[in-house]
Amino acid sequence: MRIVAALGGNALLHRGERPDAAVQEANIERVATALAALAHDHELVITHGNGPQVGLLALESAADRSLTAPYPLDLLGAQTEGMIGSLLARTLHNALPGHPIAALVTHTVVRADDPAFDRPTKFVGQVYPRESAELLARRNGWHIAKDGTDWRRVVPSPAPERIVETDTIHELLSGGTLVICAGGGGIPVTADRDTGALTGVEAVIDKDLTAALLAEDLKADFLLILTDVPNVYEGYGTPAQRPVIDATPAQLRGGDFPEGSMGPKAEAAARFVERTGGLAAIGALDAAYEIVHGRSGTLVRPDLTAA
């Protein structure tokens, strides 16, 4: 089976944790444990978020007085692909001795006229109390929005249209290599309509939507979206809350999700299943193996009763 697994940016850095290198190095051991068993039995592509990491680098770059201007988000996103790609590659190398592993710098084409450029929605960096967030926003020209009870920087998140390195990923995967790619949804670029020339843009693409596109392009059998909750829930946060064990794309889309990150995950899973007839699931990182074997998570399956 060919599996595309998407890891939340929080897999490396949990909400509220200090963004130290040592913290992320410790957290990533859990990722390797969870995913190594899958790599034994299946073709595996791993993609990952970068929200906390790209936000940290953006702050550091904005504070660097040797620069005329902070580095743009495409280059900072590229930096996170290198760093997180290296952490994942070396940890999986240690968990899977002898297994070929490649972390690929990956670019994702978006539309220059995507309306998301005028409406920033993607959370990056740390959470702050409202007043700190407002101060940082004024100082750095940020947009901010409420994330749970705290505030956080938001940046444009245009829709992924095409992954530039798909053929390379396919070639490596077909040759038996575990591929780590499209981190942070891929480095955002626009493509010139006439020449195809790529240009970096200030954005962070949603990694779950890129994972769905990647899974479709690679003709994957399974899209596995890993997060820090074991299921999608009905009536989340109410007394009637109960886990969804399985759902069709339409049922999943009909769910009433809390603000934040479950919406894009549900949309990504639904889209992949509708377009390909494959399976998707949303569940907990630690349960990755159990989810693929139908013993955990929320399974999203094709609607066989549909016309």
Next chain:
Amino acid sequence: MRIVAALGGNALLHRGERPDAAVQEANIERVATALAALAHDHELVITHGNGPQVGLLALESAADRSLTAPYPLDLLGAQTEGMIGSLLARTLHNALPGHPIAALVTHTVVRADDPAFDRPTKFVGQVYPRESAELLARRNGWHIAKDGTDWRRVVPSPAPERIVETDTIHELLSGGTLVICAGGGGIPVTADRDTGALTGVEAVIDKDLTAALLAEDLKADFLLILTDVPNVYEGYGTPAQRPVIDATPAQLRGGDFPEGSMGPKAEAAARFVERTGGLAAIGALDAAYEIVHGRSGTLVRPDLTAA
């Protein structure tokens, strides 16, 4: 012909230039122009330095008060592989429409007991007047050394022993992909003697020595070391200065090089030619095509008179 080309970190950021993203984006156009013609006719692997870039990120990380400790050099090196890899990949993509291009996050194994860990020699970051450098050294726990007339941070530069991703690079190259890899000499890791487990270490490997190892492992025909001078010189800086047009490894090693970066370049070229019987050359980035065709640079060729 199979060519490994090594770009100086200065190709993206010249000495004294402000380390802005825009400056590096402009400089990299020159790289693409110089290398695209080679990629038309030959199998091409590109590796690059990261001294100015990793030094900048180290300063930013050291100044980040949200961190318990600055990020280690292996993770900062990984960040530069992502960023420079992306800049090279997208610029070459635009110069070579339709040509498959992959930038790979690459790890290089060094010995934990390499004496270089006790003797930092590799320049990173910007140059400073002596007093500024001494102040920064005290504040950040740096080692510093004289670079030309200025001062600069130095970090350990252990010898490259093995490139972890060699098989993947070989597979991509043999399939017709232009591969960008081993940036900054590769992300430095040690390998546990018993388990082979990889662990990041605080170092920056010499990218020319890694390029020579890579060229040897890939059975390349030509190692092309690109820098900002058109040749190796005899009597450099003296009235008798004259360019070396060609040399055997022994002749090249006998040269009296000024302090700084020509020494490792000469050693890398000599080592590749001795070990493989292939050709190497040292010359100017803009003359890459002419160097490969014998019309520029210093050619290093096997000593056919040797026993």
